[in-house]
Amino acid sequence: MKLEGLVGFVTGGASGLGAETVKQLVAAGVKVTFGDLNSENGEALVKELGEDKAKFLELDVTDEKAVEAAIKTCVDTFGGLHIAVNCAGIAAVGQTITSKSMMSFSTMRLVTEINVFGTIYVAAHAAKAMSKNKPVNDRGERGVIINVASVAAYEGQRGQVSYSASKGAIVGITTPMARDLGRFGIRVVAIAPGTIMSPMLAAQTDKMKNLLLKDTPLGRFGEADEFAHMVRSCVENSYLNGVTLRMDGGTVLSYS
Numbered sequence: 001m002k003l004e005g006l007v008g009f010v011t012g013g014a015s016g017l018g019a020e021t022v023k024q025l026v027a028a029g030v031k032v033t034f035g036d037l038n039s040e041n042g043e044a045l046v047k048e049l050g051e052d053k054a055k056f057l058e059l060d061v062t063d064e065k066a067v068e069a070a071i072k073t074c075v076d077t078f079g080g081l082h083i084a085v086n087c088a089g090i091a092a093v094g095q096t097i098t099s100k101s102m103m104s105f106s107t108m109r110l111v112t113e114i115n116v117f118g119t120i121y122v123a124a125h126a127a128k129a130m131s132k133n134k135p136v137n138d139r140g141e142r143g144v145i146i147n148v149a150s151v152a153a154y155e156g157q158r159g160q161v162s163y164s165a166s167k168g169a170i171v172g173i174t175t176p177m178a179r180d181l182g183r184f185g186i187r188v189v190a191i192a193p194g195t196i197m198s199p200m201l202a203a204q205t206d207k208m209k210n211l212l213l214k215d216t217p218l219g220r221f222g223e224a225d226e227f228a229h230m231v232r233s234c235v236e237n238s239y240l241n242g243v244t245l246r247m248d249g250g251t252v253l254s255y256s
């Protein structure tokens with residue numbers, strides 16, 4: 001799909017990869033509604049981009065009814081929905097057991113609620129809205145849903161049981177969701193980023209950041225603009241579907 005003139009919905013759009021995605025989509029001529037818990041950052045980004053091009057909604061993606069309402073607001077405000085990008089997510093650390101402790105199952109539940117249920121609520125309600133679009137081109141395209149996994153889906157580090165489980169789920173849902181939605185002209189793609197500089201990565205200890213850099217053949221972390229570029233490519237390439245694409249500079253996470 002050509003980006004110009006489309007309408008997008010981005011979760012986690014007030015920070016990091018989501019915020020850069022909002023900016024690049026708007027720069028490409030897409031009208032974007034974005035939801036996040038962080039209303040201060042969200043409102044500031046709308047001021048920067050212009051209210052005619054971007055709309056912020058305070059949104060908790062674990063609230064399915066709120067997700068449904070947010071997507072309705074997006075459609076009512078900008079006249080449709082063609083691109084949904086699921087950037088809202090949290091990381092959590094906790095080893096299965098140590099000599100003194102056990103991982104927190106309530107944390108695992110929260111990670112799953114946000115990273116997995118949040119993604120599926122948005123994808124399902126976005127798909128419903130997209131299914132009502134007229135095809136935007138002669139390939140019958142009505143929309144694309146972009147989910148965000150992680151290389152931790154494949155080689156999670158020590159302490160990443162909860163996070164890796166949630167990102168493995170994103171890899172897992174991508175193919176069946178694409179199979180469900182293909183007949184509506186809706187594609188589903190997941191991006192599995194490596195280590196991309198963002199507030200989430202910045203919050204890691206220096207020791208962890210140095211370990212991560214050693215796993216990266218390019219010797220640097222990725223940048224949010226490289227992720228957002230990948231999002232644009234996923235929208236533009238009409239034959240990308242049902243696949244999780246690693247965008248990691250060749251990173252393979254090591255043992256710890």
Ligand SMILES: NC(=O)c1ccc[n+]([C@@H]2O[C@H](COP(=O)([O-])OP(=O)(O)OC[C@H]3O[C@@H](n4cnc5c(N)ncnc54)[C@H](O)[C@@H]3O)[C@@H](O)[C@H]2O)c1
Nearest residue numbers: 012015016017036037060061088089150193195196198200
């Ligand atoms: N940065 C990386 O290296 C990296 C690598 C792999 C995957 N990812 C994934 O990319 C996505 C974006 O990460 P980021 O690095 O930009 O992190 P970030 O912390 O900068 O941004 C995440 C955003 O999600 C929002 N959010 C959290 N819980 C929410 C909820 N319940 N409802 C709505 N919004 C909520 C936060 O407020 C925040 O603005 C996440 O899913 C993350 O797991 C990031």
